[in-house]
Amino acid sequence: MRALVLDERLQFRPDYPDPRPSPGEALIRVRVAGICRTDLELARGYMGFRGIPGHEFVGEVLRARDASLVGSRVVGEINCPCGACRLCRVGLGRHCPDRTVLGIQARPGAFADLVLLPEANLLVIPEDLPDEEAVFAEPLAAALEILEQVHVGPDARVAVLGDGKLGLLAAQVVARTGARTVLFGRHPEKMAVVRGAGIRTVLAGTDPELGPRPFDVVVEATGSWAGLEDARNLLRPRGVLVLKSTLAASANLNLSWLVVDEITLVGSRCGPFQPAVRLLESGAVRTRELIGGLYPFERWETAFREAAAPGAMKVLLDLRGGC
Amino acid sequence: MRALVLDERLQFRPDYPDPRPSPGEALIRVRVAGICRTDLELARGYMGFRGIPGHEFVGEVLRARDASLVGSRVVGEINCPCGACRLCRVGLGRHCPDRTVLGIQARPGAFADLVLLPEANLLVIPEDLPDEEAVFAEPLAAALEILEQVHVGPDARVAVLGDGKLGLLAAQVVARTGARTVLFGRHPEKMAVVRGAGIRTVLAGTDPELGPRPFDVVVEATGSWAGLEDARNLLRPRGVLVLKSTLAASANLNLSWLVVDEITLVGSRCGPFQPAVRLLESGAVRTRELIGGLYPFERWETAFREAAAPGAMKVLLDLRGGC
Numbered sequence: 001m002r003a004l005v006l007d008e009r010l011q012f013r014p015d016y017p018d019p020r021p022s023p024g025e026a027l028i029r030v031r032v033a034g035i036c037r038t039d040l041e042l043a044r045g046y047m048g049f050r051g052i053p054g055h056e057f058v059g060e061v062l063r064a065r066d067a068s069l070v071g072s073r074v075v076g077e078i079n080c081p082c083g084a085c086r087l088c089r090v091g092l093g094r095h096c097p098d099r100t101v102l103g104i105q106a107r108p109g110a111f112a113d114l115v116l117l118p119e120a121n122l123l124v125i126p127e128d129l130p131d132e133e134a135v136f137a138e139p140l141a142a143a144l145e146i147l148e149q150v151h152v153g154p155d156a157r158v159a160v161l162g163d164g165k166l167g168l169l170a171a172q173v174v175a176r177t178g179a180r181t182v183l184f185g186r187h188p189e190k191m192a193v194v195r196g197a198g199i200r201t202v203l204a205g206t207d208p209e210l211g212p213r214p215f216d217v218v219v220e221a222t223g224s225w226a227g228l229e230d231a232r233n234l235l236r237p238r239g240v241l242v243l244k245s246t247l248a249a250s251a252n253l254n255l256s257w258l259v260v261d262e263i264t265l266v267g268s269r270c271g272p273f274q275p276a277v278r279l280l281e282s283g284a285v286r287t288r289e290l291i292g293g294l295y296p297f298e299r300w301e302t303a304f305r306e307a308a309a310p311g312a313m314k315v316l317l318d319l320r321g322g323c
Numbered sequence: 324m325r326a327l328v329l330d331e332r333l334q335f336r337p338d339y340p341d342p343r344p345s346p347g348e349a350l351i352r353v354r355v356a357g358i359c360r361t362d363l364e365l366a367r368g369y370m371g372f373r374g375i376p377g378h379e380f381v382g383e384v385l386r387a388r389d390a391s392l393v394g395s396r397v398v399g400e401i402n403c404p405c406g407a408c409r410l411c412r413v414g415l416g417r418h419c420p421d422r423t424v425l426g427i428q429a430r431p432g433a434f435a436d437l438v439l440l441p442e443a444n445l446l447v448i449p450e451d452l453p454d455e456e457a458v459f460a461e462p463l464a465a466a467l468e469i470l471e472q473v474h475v476g477p478d479a480r481v482a483v484l485g486d487g488k489l490g491l492l493a494a495q496v497v498a499r500t501g502a503r504t505v506l507f508g509r510h511p512e513k514m515a516v517v518r519g520a521g522i523r524t525v526l527a528g529t530d531p532e533l534g535p536r537p538f539d540v541v542v543e544a545t546g547s548w549a550g551l552e553d554a555r556n557l558l559r560p561r562g563v564l565v566l567k568s569t570l571a572a573s574a575n576l577n578l579s580w581l582v583v584d585e586i587t588l589v590g591s592r593c594g595p596f597q598p599a600v601r602l603l604e605s606g607a608v609r610t611r612e613l614i615g616g617l618y619p620f621e622r623w624e625t626a627f628r629e630a631a632a633p634g635a636m637k638v639l640l641d642l643r644g645g646c
Contacts, residue, residue, distance in 0.1 A: 251576065
């Protein structure tokens with residue numbers, strides 16, 4: 001099969017060996033895969049990952065023990081827990097210490113024609129949901145994780161920092177609660193996608209004239225530690241700061257303000273797939289406009305270059321032609 | 324009056340001008356004052372404070388509008404809010420942006436014979452509570468703030484990092500909930516003070532054989548950013564990390580693990596005085612053994628040197644002789 005493999009650097013292999021399912025695993029033919037910021041960080045050494053990256057995908061099940069899955073289009077929860085440990089037993093399988101994570105940790109990912117996942121991880125998607133929208137299930141689930149962890153009341157004031165893919169999804173998800181949501185970004189054309197529907201957009205560096213530190217909740221989705229410092233000027237004392245960025249590099253930080261202002265900082269990662277698919281199915285969240293490009297798999301180098309460009313929208317790889 | 328004044332450096336002034344109360348303020352003769360880690364950080368430039376430091380004290384009210392206060396021994400809440408702003412109106416006066424803070428921010432502190440505080444800040448202490456115990460009201464309130472912010476259930480597993488004054492108080496407060504509490508420290512003789520009463524003590528660097536990352540809650544009270552990294556090996560995913568240290572210096576940190584493990588980090592500062600005085604009155608919390616020394620005010624240099632020494636216990640200044 002075709003595969004992108006990260007060793008010293010990312011390389012395209014036209015004849016990589018096909019994967020062989022273990023018991024309980026389904027064999028899936030990848031149709032569309034998304035390039036995530038985490039993939040770019042992995043290539044920079046984050047997590048020390050080696051192998052096939054890629055964790056945002058839509059595919060078709062080729063082989064599975066559950067016959068009803070075969071032939072279905074699916075998306076897949078990327079965390080594969082052991083199912084037996086202390087954390088798995090209390091429903092925290094996404095944090096199982098022995099988990100593998102699709103394309104991130106000890107499990108080959110979806111930048112390949114074929115991929116394996118436990119059948120329990122798969123979610124069949126509705127027929128009328130196109131691949132190009134369904135592929136947003138994983139990042140939309142990550143945005144929904146904010147509401148899973150933090151109570152955002154309908155009168156809350158929420159700032160989302162960063163108009164990248166995650167920021168644009170997070171703002172939409174948060175605004176649906178009724179919360180007064182302000183998206184801070186650097187790209188007017190990107191923010192235009194979500195303007196309205198309860199979301200106000202503010203160009204970073206301009207003054208929204210909201211008064212001093214007006215927000216109850218700030219979602220940091222800039223993909224930079226600088227966002228953490230920006231939050232300081234926006235978040236009220238005793239407010240909640242949701243941290244979404246995982247970065248390979250350290251930074252020189254002074255966290256004393258979190259103590260002085262008694263901020264609650266909530267690290268937030270992967271989220272629930274089922275509500276993500278429900279929201280995509282209902283058309284409640286805009287995703288089409290978040291797509292920056294759809295490239296045939298062979299043009300992966302162009303795709304990665306575009307995904308790494310400042311202000312890039314979601315770049316997708318189209319694997320439907322091959323295999 | 325006598326006063327310690329921080330300008331370029333800390334200096335003793337035998338004839339500093341007496342303070343003059345504004346309306347609503349009481350004039351208090353300081354009896355005993357405690358040296359806190361924050362005082363040492365202030366001297367290093369933290370908060371840019373200039374003037375008289377000192378925020379842990381017991382005193383006697385000399386003058387007040389409320390006649391019932393005059394002659395009473397009191398402790399005092401150190402935050403002086405405006406009473407009118409958005410945060411004050413919702414009960415978050417300790418976070419009022421226009422507040423002054425005794426000996427920390429725009430308000431002369433208690434390392435002086437006389438100090439001023441709004442009458443509303445004062446709490447009369449029981450007659451049979453000695454000065455040397457009552458002076459722990461402020462740090463004990465800071466320890467109680469942990470329970471104010473974080474729900475510690477009776478079956479929780481809690482680690483307290485640091486056997487300084489705050490760590491020793493925090494461990495005692497947490498253990499009273501029934502939680503399985505482990506104190507990690509470097510000084511067996513200090514930890515011996517709180518051993519028992521539901522508190523297990525572990526010498527840092529030794530293995531408590533509790534299994535991988537067993538704690539639901541970790542309280543960081545080491546006074547060093549290194550404690551933040553230590554917490555990583557102790558705290559379970561989705562656990563709560565209470566951060567107590569305010570430090571002048573920045574540090575090179577990578578917070579990605581907070582995101583990956585979806586840790587909730589809670590910045591925690593000043594706490595409620597009334598329950599602190601109640602606990603001191605009932606004798607439920609050990610404080611006497613936490614005192615490293617009681618020095619006449621004139622011997623402040625020795626006192627500060629001892630307070631700054633590694634592993635120092637609480638050092639108190641005795642002002643009862645002077646004025």
